[in-house]
Amino acid sequence: MSPPLLGVEEGGGNTTLATSPSIDGVPRDCSGLKERNYLGLSDCSSVDSSAVSSLSDENKSNLNLKATELRLGLPGSQSPEREPKLCLLGSGKLDEKPLFPLLPSNDGICSSLQKNIASGNKRGFADTIDGFSELKSSKYTDGNWMFHVTGPASENVQSGGQGKFPANAGMKAMLPSRNSGAQSAVPKEALQKPAPECPRALNGTGVNQTRASNNAPAAKAQVVGWPPIRSYRKNTLATTSKDNDEVDGKPGPGALYVKVSMDGAPYLRKVDLRNYSTYQELSSSLEKMFSGFTIGQCGSNGTPGREMLNESKLRDFLHGSEYVLTYEDKDGDWMLVGDVPWEMFIDSCKRLKIMKGADAIGLAPRAVEKSKARN
Amino acid sequence: MNYFPDEVMEHVFDFVTSNRDRNAISLVCKLWYRIERLSRQRVFIGNCYAISPERLIARFPGVKSITLKGKPHFADFNLVPHDWGGHVYPWIEVLARSRVNLEELRLKRMVVTDEGLELISRSFVNFKSLVLVTCEGFTTDGLAAIAANCRSLKELDLQENEVEDHRGQWLNCFPESCTSLVSLNFACLKGDINLATLERLVARSPNLKSLRLSRAVPLETLQKILVRAPQLVDLGVGSFVHDPDSETYSKLLTTIEKCKSMRSLCGFLEVAAYCLPAIYPICSSLTSLNLSYAPGIPGSELTKLIRHCRKLQCLWILDCIGDKGLGVVASSCKELQELRVFPSDPYGVGNASVTEEGLVAISRGCPKLTSLLYFCQQMTNAALKIVAQNCRNFIQFRLCILDPTKPDSSTNEPLDEGFGAIVQSCKGIRRLSLSGLLTDQVFYYIGMYAEQLEMLSIAFAADSDKGMLYVLNGCKKIRKLEIMECPFGNIALLSDVGKYETMRSLWMSSCEVTLGGCKTLAKKMPRLNVEIFSENNEMENCIDDEQKVQKLYLYRTLVGPRKDAPDYVWTL
Numbered sequence: 048m049s050p051p052l053l054g055v056e057e058g059g060g061n062t063t064l065a066t067s068p069s070i071d072g073v074p075r076d077c078s079g080l081k082e083r084n085y086l087g088l089s090d091c092s093s094v095d096s097s098a099v100s101s102l103s104d105e106n107k108s109n110l111n112l113k114a115t116e117l118r119l120g121l122p123g124s125q126s127p128e129r130e131p132k133l134c135l136l137g138s139g140k141l142d143e144k145p146l147f148p149l150l151p152s153n154d155g156i157c158s159s160l161q162k163n164i165a166s167g168n169k170r171g172f173a174d175t176i177d178g179f180s181e182l183k184s185s186k187y188t189d190g191n192w193m194f195h196v197t198g199p200a201s202e203n204v205q206s207g208g209q210g211k212f213p214a215n216a217g218m219k220a221m222l223p224s225r226n227s228g229a230q231s232a233v234p235k236e237a238l239q240k241p242a243p244e245c246p247r248a249l250n251g252t253g254v255n256q257t258r259a260s261n262n263a264p265a266a267k268a269q270v271v272g273w274p275p276i277r278s279y280r281k282n283t284l285a286t287t288s289k290d291n292d293e294v295d296g297k298p299g300p301g302a303l304y305v306k307v308s309m310d311g312a313p314y315l316r317k318v319d320l321r322n323y324s325t326y327q328e329l330s331s332s333l334e335k336m337f338s339g340f341t342i343g344q345c346g347s348n349g350t351p352g353r354e355m356l357n358e359s360k361l362r363d364f365l366h367g368s369e370y371v372l373t374y375e376d377k378d379g380d381w382m383l384v385g386d387v388p389w390e391m392f393i394d395s396c397k398r399l400k401i402m403k404g405a406d407a408i409g410l411a412p413r414a415v416e417k418s419k420a421r422n
Numbered sequence: 423m424n425y426f427p428d429e430v431m432e433h434v435f436d437f438v439t440s441n442r443d444r445n446a447i448s449l450v451c452k453l454w455y456r457i458e459r460l461s462r463q464r465v466f467i468g469n470c471y472a473i474s475p476e477r478l479i480a481r482f483p484g485v486k487s488i489t490l491k492g493k494p495h496f497a498d499f500n501l502v503p504h505d506w507g508g509h510v511y512p513w514i515e516v517l518a519r520s521r522v523n524l525e526e527l528r529l530k531r532m533v534v535t536d537e538g539l540e541l542i543s544r545s546f547v548n549f550k551s552l553v554l555v556t557c558e559g560f561t562t563d564g565l566a567a568i569a570a571n572c573r574s575l576k577e578l579d580l581q582e583n584e585v586e587d588h589r590g591q592w593l594n595c596f597p598e599s600c601t602s603l604v605s606l607n608f609a610c611l612k613g614d615i616n617l618a619t620l621e622r623l624v625a626r627s628p629n630l631k632s633l634r635l636s637r638a639v640p641l642e643t644l645q646k647i648l649v650r651a652p653q654l655v656d657l658g659v660g661s662f663v664h665d666p667d668s669e670t671y672s673k674l675l676t677t678i679e680k681c682k683s684m685r686s687l688c689g690f691l692e693v694a695a696y697c698l699p700a701i702y703p704i705c706s707s708l709t710s711l712n713l714s715y716a717p718g719i720p721g722s723e724l725t726k727l728i729r730h731c732r733k734l735q736c737l738w739i740l741d742c743i744g745d746k747g748l749g750v751v752a753s754s755c756k757e758l759q760e761l762r763v764f765p766s767d768p769y770g771v772g773n774a775s776v777t778e779e780g781l782v783a784i785s786r787g788c789p790k791l792t793s794l795l796y797f798c799q800q801m802t803n804a805a806l807k808i809v810a811q812n813c814r815n816f817i818q819f820r821l822c823i824l825d826p827t828k829p830d831s832s833t834n835e836p837l838d839e840g841f842g843a844i845v846q847s848c849k850g851i852r853r854l855s856l857s858g859l860l861t862d863q864v865f866y867y868i869g870m871y872a873e874q875l876e877m878l879s880i881a882f883a884a885d886s887d888k889g890m891l892y893v894l895n896g897c898k899k900i901r902k903l904e905i906m907e908c909p910f911g912n913i914a915l916l917s918d919v920g921k922y923e924t925m926r927s928l929w930m931s932s933c934e935v936t937l938g939g940c941k942t943l944a945k946k947m948p949r950l951n952v953e954i955f956s957e958n959n960e961m962e963n964c965i966d967d968e969q970k971v972q973k974l975y976l977y978r979t980l981v982g983p984r985k986d987a988p989d990y991v992w993t994l
Contacts, residue, residue, distance in 0.1 A: 272499040274768045279582040
């Protein structure tokens with residue numbers, strides 16, 4: 048099932064705003080978060096998340112971050128026990144139900160959702176409330192009613208989940224509170240983004256930003272109850288867009304990365320189909336990408352006198368008898384690229400393959416008839 | 423009037439259908455009260471805990487249609503903990519026992535169980551219509567009972583419910599003799615559907631006017647269904663993906679052209695943009711279009727589609743249509759009365775979003791607009807003033823800026839003046855939701871001008887108690903007030919405690935009211951249920967009156983504190 052956050056795609060499968068690695072990765076530097084790809088826009092997320100998971104393991108012993116993790120789990124699942132002493136506000140129950148339910152409520156997700164936010168952020172903002180309240184306009188100098196999180200000793204036990212704080216910064220903030228105060232500068236700085244960039248922008252920007260402009264909207268809006276959208280709608284859109292993507296091989300509305308393989312190449316590449324609007328652009332780009340291999344192939348095939356392969360020669364290879372560009376569609380069939388309109392192509396293309404002449408003989412010349420017959 | 427026999431009075435009253443008017447009639451004199459109550463068939467109960475089913479039946483023995491609402495509105499946004507309440511089973515039990523001739527049950531935000539559904543299906547022989555909106559707690563087994571036992575079922579309408587899908591064949595449970603269906607909506611179901619059964623059901627339902635399918639229904643089945651039911655007026659499409667070169671698709675094109683009665687389209691829960699042209703032929707007669715659940719349709723496709731829909735009165739869309747797209751809406755849909763623009767990416771910045779420009783364009787092009795729900799990135803006072811000038815007929819105006827305290831994006835001022843202009847200009851406004859940076863001033867305007875206001879939703883606004891005081895003092899007709907994250911405290915809460923008996927309910931969460939304030943209120947007003955709750959049950963253990971209350975929900979009631987409140991709810 049998809050992460051229920053709207054727009055959050057399967058980047059690495061486990062990177063949502065709520066997952067632990069993002070928290071764990073923070074105190075080192077922001078590079079852990081930098082590479083967090085909540086929307087699955089790049090294929091680096093899968094690499095990163097594994098890197099970060101190891102990071103998290105390392106950190107765990109130091110920081111006991113487990114307790115601060117907001118984990119994504121199936122509804123009804125209980126996360127492992129936390130040490131009671133980690134409950135700063137004396138809220139004995141850290142009922143670790145998922146932050147965002149995968150399937151909508153039937154089992155107390157709502158309350159636990161708030162609990163999670165509450166418990167998670169209550170810890171976090173113990174140190175940071177002052178820093179954050181600076182962000183807001185002067186009338187919000189008293190952060191109390193904004194956050195209801197005023198530290199472990201406070202009697203103020205209101206919802207910690209309803210302050211206006213950036214969720215990602217909030218998670219970052221949790222860590223420093225675990226550590227000594229020395230690190231409290233980190234979350235303050237993080238929180239000083241009044242409206243932190245959206246998860247997408249975390250790629251390469253990290254959370255330690257200077258004050259972003261007020262126009263950056265609320266990725267911080269992990270506040271419970273905001274924006275006021277029915278959870279049914281949120282869950283449905285998340286599921287339907289994810290499934291649409293599963294069907295089409297798209298990771299998200301922003302990018303359309305598909306694997307490109309070439310026979311004989313030692314590794315595959317990925318291209319973002321949204322970068323192109325015509326077949327010509329795609330093929331030139333692929334030519335450039337795979338020129339290295341083609342050179343090798345040509346050499347080994349004994350093609351005479353070809354040391355400098357220019358584009359036209361490559362094109363000959365790709366469109367001539369040597370190589371054929373094919374793609375795998377939603378049904379799993381291998382199709383010749385170029386038959387259908389571009390829009391339809393990128394809707395149905397799951398992966399690309401540059402087939403070598405020998406394999407492609409059957410496809411290239413007779414492909415047109417075949418595809419017609421199929422239809 | 424005393425000289426008319428009762429039957430004549432009753433006959434006259436039969437022409438009065440609105441609940442409010444009938445309530446007014448019953449206040450005239452005892453005679454009218456008696457005649458009215460014996461002839462009342464439809465009852466609306468906005469808060470299921472305000473009255474008991476026994477009292478309902480005692481007053482309206484002839485009731486046939488009941489509408490019940492359970493949880494507070496903010497439960498939609500996960501602000502109400504699970505198990506808070508809103509159980510409908512006790513109602514069904516009493517109604518069944520008292521042999522009420524129930525024909526129609528409409529529930530919103532209530533907990534419905536399979537046992538309840540089964541009891542309905544067995545107890546009320548003339549049961550015709552079940553409408554469940556944003557409910558939870560039941561499974562497809564309960565639906566199977568309804569399908570199997572309700573012989574004259576006309577309407578089964580499931581809107582946005584959380585239904586556990588047991589993948590049983592609930593559709594099969596409609597007997598072959600069931601031919602009375604007029605409306606069937608199972609779009610919110612997630613499991614597989616027996617397609618052949620569905621086709622047969624549609625085939626034997628000549629009166630079917632409204633059909634909303636779930637994602638599990640593919641385009642091929644849709645085509646077959648439309649062949650059987652070209653008389654459909656309202657269609658919810660499930661899956662709309664197909665190879666446009668296929669025979670199925672071309673069949674669909676011809677079939678759709680025959681659906682001349684189609685006025686309302688929604689769903690498209692799974693859709694490929696290149697299939698959308700199939701519906702162009704019916705667009706010109708559409709009055710209602712809901713694409714807000716259709717993922718991934720680019721704005722350009724949306725605008726192409728909407729250009730064909732010149733008679734549209736109601737449009738629900740995602741913000742990926744963009745400001746330009748809204749401009750197209752404004753120029754194409756001159757009859758537009760209701761517009762809802764939902765965010766496709768509520769937590770991110772995204773390219774898909776709308777701003778004040780889109781709203782201004784709409785206001786210029788669609789002067790008949792009465793209902794608006796608009797999620798946007800930013801707003802300005804100037805834009806709101808233009809909107810107020812152009813559209814004076816707003817009944818519902820709900821603006822949600824995704825960043826909840828964002829000021830006017832061009833002047834950085836609060837948005838008080840903009841909203842003030844709206845309430846001043848739209849004299850009939852009944853429902854208002856505010857967002858953005860707001861001070862007490864906007865509430866001054868609301869109290870001053872929004873005379874017909876019945877429901878107000880506020881979050882992250884105001885500077886002091888004055889804000890709430892302006893509203894309580896000024897809005898004579900306010901019925902539902904829901905507030906989150908505002909600095910309103912005991913002074914505001916206790917200033918006019920009698921006011922709350924004129925309202926249906928008040929919700930305050932993460933405000934400044936304290937336990938002591940709530941206790942005082944509860945003591946003064948015994949006919950209010952003052953419920954406070956928090957996530958962590960701290961409320962029960964604490965004795966400190968100075969402690970701030972996390973969530974306060976109070977409502978007027980004739981039946982005292984409810985008995986089904988969970989442990990974490992403390993009724994003062």
